[in-house]
Amino acid sequence: MGLADSHSLNQSSLFIIQYVRRVNAVLSMVGVVPRVHTVAPVATVLSTCSKSGTFALTFDDGSTEITNTLLDTLKSKGVKATFFVNGLNYRCIYDMADIIKRIVAEGHQLGSHTWDHADLTTLSDTQIRQEMTKLETAFRKIVGKVPRYMRPPYGSINDQVRRVLGSLGYTAVLWDIDSGDSLGDSVNESEQIYTDNAIFPTPHCALNHDPLSTTVNQLAPFAIDLLKGRGYSLVTFGQCIGDNTGWYKETTTPGTRDSTWVC
Structure with missing residues (x-):
């Protein structure tokens, strides 16, 4: 030319x-x-931490009474964690309200794990929204906070789920280390997974389940001591990606228990 x-x-x-x-x-x-x-928002999917030397312990499927024991351990060892909570799984969230409040009060991060642990990829748009918003209502009533971060049950997510989650303002969180505690692995096998994969200072996000007594009483204390011994800072998921303040997409005044606090 x-x-x-x-x-x-x-x-x-x-x-x-x-x-x-x-x-x-x-x-x-x-x-x-x-x-x-305009292009509709699509939820970002994250599976690991980004800040060198950080490690995010995450716990799914609670809360249950034994979560208090885990919180005691975290407090005594001076570390923070992230809890992806269901509305109705092992327990009804309203019956565990004091534990949910304690999670937030002690500086841990609260995340959504859907209302009743449904595989979101099998649901319609309306059903996905109901799984998320029903739990949002419970969070508002109990702690006056609605999480920005969620974990899809089974780690199951597709474009449809991302689209609906995006429209609700969520970021989806997976993991890059699975302790295997919910898959039937023994405590020794789960401990070996941590030993083999947590190589400092590579950042990681690990999946655990706090309704399991072996995880709370044996695996979690082992993992914390191992990781701290290797030099890791054990922080919330938000902190391990550099988000120190944006954990919640909505903050309001908590409610007072009434007849609607039922599952």
Whole structure:
């Protein structure tokens, strides 16, 4: 292409731009607003930490009475964790309200794990929304906070689920180390998974389940001591990706227990 051709092309482009501007100006004068196509938000999916030397212990499927024991351990050892909580799984969330409050009060991160641990990829858009918003209602009543981060049960997620979660303002969190505690692994096998995979300072996010007594009483204390001994900072998932304040998409005044606090 010669200089003359290039000049002609630039002149044509300028003419088109000016023409479009004139058309839009005329449309605005007569009250017609040009349609702008927007792309619906899609939930980001994260599976590990990004800050070197950090490790996020995450616990799914609670809360249950034994979660208090885990919280005692975390407190005594001076570490923080993240809890992806269900509304109705092992227990009804309203019956565990004091534990949910304690999780937040002691500086741990609260996340959503859906209302009743459904595989979201098997549900309709409406059903996915119900799984999330029913739990949101419980969180508002109990602690006045609605989590921004959620974990899809079974780690099961697809484009449809991401689209619905995105419309609700969620970020999905998976993991890069599975302790195997919910898969039937023995405590020794789960301990070996930590030993083999937690190589400092590579950051990691590990999956555990706090309704399991062996996880609470044996695996969690072992993992904490191992990781601290290797130099890791045990932090919440938000902290391990550099998000220290944006854990919740909504904050309001908690409710007072009444007849609606039932599952």
